[in-house]
Amino acid sequence: MNILILGGDGFIGSHFVDQAVALNHNVTVFDRFPYNVSKNLEHQREKIKILTGEFANRDQVAKALEGQDIVYHFISATNPATSWHDPLVEIETNLKQSVQLFSLAVEMGVKKIVFPSSGGAVYGRRCGIINEEKTSLPFNPYGITKLAIEHFLNYFHEYSGIAADIYRIGNAYGPRQPMDTPQGVIAVWIGKILADEEVVVYGDSQTLRDYVYAEDVSYLLTHSLSDFNSSDIYNLGTGRGVSILELLDIFSLMIDKPFKYKICKCRNFDNKSVILDNSKLLSNFPGFKFQKIEDKIKGTWLCVRGRYENKQRKFA
């Protein structure tokens, strides 16, 4: 099967490349590659086709779509923090360019599009365990745009018959998550600890998140490869809420470097609570067990620290 992975050099994208290569698919990765192929994809270099381009460039995207059966769209130029003060940036980049992609995919005869949406942002200020049928009332531009992109996929499905799967992913974490954006609290904290800076903890015992390991995310995303004709919306999270203070405890226990922290109030653009009902997706993976955050933080830390130290050496 010919799979195009947009943003496949990034965090979740590159984990999904690993899955798709392991399943022996023909994988093409479209990304910016500002410094050639990154460490995320280096190990797959010989097994995939690499295309360098800009998501905003219609011709480059159209070329990448040629002959593809299915497209995984991992490109996102923003995060909840950056677009909180600039809602138009969401519309100009993520929304318009995603609609352009879908329109081109229809033109080029692609059979299915897979869109990783945000389980943390599309439901808005809902509490408790949320299933896919709950009314969405997003309040930050990031979540509003993710939801609008979901709806435009629904439109293209109705308009042209192209299939579309949407995964509303919880708080993904794991190796390769960038430390230099304000998204992904675990990577941000690791970055601070490595740089000997204070960790800022936003929230309290009621600030619950559904942390899901990147390898689990990418494995579950393979569900869309099993059927070209189906279209659906799935929550992709563990169904377990971990408070930000519990996360702090896990860090203190698992990370072999002392660090300072301060606790602050939740930021305006943060949800109070995100716990995703995953029963719909998991019904397709009988016996599947999520990896526990208590077991994966240490490995994530070691992996990120290893890369950090390599980089430090390189620039030393």
Place this chain on the structure above:
Amino acid sequence: MNILILGGDGFIGSHFVDQAVALNHNVTVFDRFPYNVSKNLEHQREKIKILTGEFANRDQVAKALEGQDIVYHFISATNPATSWHDPLVEIETNLKQSVQLFSLAVEMGVKKIVFPSSGGAVYGRRCGIINEEKTSLPFNPYGITKLAIEHFLNYFHEYSGIAADIYRIGNAYGPRQPMDTPQGVIAVWIGKILADEEVVVYGDSQTLRDYVYAEDVSYLLTHSLSDFNSSDIYNLGTGRGVSILELLDIFSLMIDKPFKYKICKCRNFDNKSVILDNSKLLSNFPGFKFQKIEDKIKGTWLCVRGRYENKQRKFA
């Protein structure tokens, strides 16, 4: 109270101007006015302030917002039919310009924004009587954008505290509805009959719509004037579903001119059924009764025919 009515020279906008003037508010209307003030507003000319401008023009909109307490935003450049083949036009016009408006309104200290959304489009292919809590899954770009605008209002409310009321309006009809756009089946049919053309009926006995008289709509929209601090989402419809074939019967009975028609299948961008649960809004209007479509089609016909004949004479 200082009220700015954007698009106040249009169909529902001008009916709302009538309500606001009757309640002795200081009314400013911002619209394009391509041929000076239209017949819709002529009778109010001495009682309102007229501002000519383009919604896309940031400076003109900012100027219009000066000193306003509340803004009713009736401007919409599209309809479900026109944007079915061109989803980007929705984003470029309605969505971006509405977000620009809200951002300016916050800057200028406006206290509240009122947005007439679409009860027919935001819920998608739901059936039965729908309340405001039902999951929205819009499938046409028109409805997707209306819903995204609702969500951006929710964002601006959270971001800045500006109040926002949203009305999801059923199929509004009545005097002043334009006959030359594909939106508003009643006006479209009247236009065809006046021009001695065939009426095309899209749908069957299961194609249900919640037809609501423009005067009732504009009256109920005054609810937002009662409290500057509240923000909410309301369905605005009668709660009664009338099938497209019943509508045809009402036309045959009430309109004193014979006409031809043909019955076709629903179009892709049409909803099967729209019936709105109005209990939330009506709890604020004890004793209110909606005008019945059987009683108002004749008056609508006479009024639209009168204008049409006047225009014909003028150009004769």
